[in-house]
Amino acid sequence: MQRPLSAGDTVESQCTRCKALLNHTIIAMVAGEVVRVKCNTCGSEHNHRPTKAAKSPAPKAAASTRSAAPRTSRAKVAGPSDEEIWEELIRPLDPDHAVPYRMDGKFKTNTLIAHPSFGTGVIAATNPGKIEVVFKCGKKLLRCA
Known part of the structure; x- marks a missing residue:
């Protein structure tokens, strides 16, 4: 005792x-x-911070309804890569006519843009105040007027 x-x-x-x-x-x-x-x-x-009691393992849940198929990463999912999409979009356009990117500029879809960091890209979509541009490194959402 x-x-x-x-x-x-x-x-x-x-x-x-x-x-x-x-x-x-x-x-x-x-x-x-x-x-x-x-x-x-x-x-x-x-x-005083007393010692904590060891946690007992939680009981396992019943078998879920999900299938036990192995996980796949996004890289293995079939589909074209960002670089392949960029090459397809830029092929019919002339890189010499690329418009320099400016945050206060106005842009139209399917035009070439020259970005100082990402390089040459093609405008895929326009939204109020934003443009979605496909570069060789991937899609980027950029600010515009």
Whole structure:
């Protein structure tokens, strides 16, 4: 049988400075519960953080209705890559007539655009204040007037 804890006794607590479960000296107790401790390693005082009980593994759920087919990444999904789409869109257009991109510019679909970071692209769609451009590296949504 253990004797009840009192101030001055040693107890294990999670140290806030050391970030580890270490021995601490009890400084204050309220209604028989340890409230404040002092770390025996670094000397910091903080509220008592008792050791946590180990969690038991959660019971497994019943078999779900989803099939157990293996997962596939997006790269394996059939379809043209961004670079192939870009090549198809740019083929009939003349790269010498590419319009320099400006955020305050106005653009139309199926026109070439020259972006300082992404290179040459084709405008796929226009929305109020935005254009969707297909570059060799992929689709980008850019701001426009």
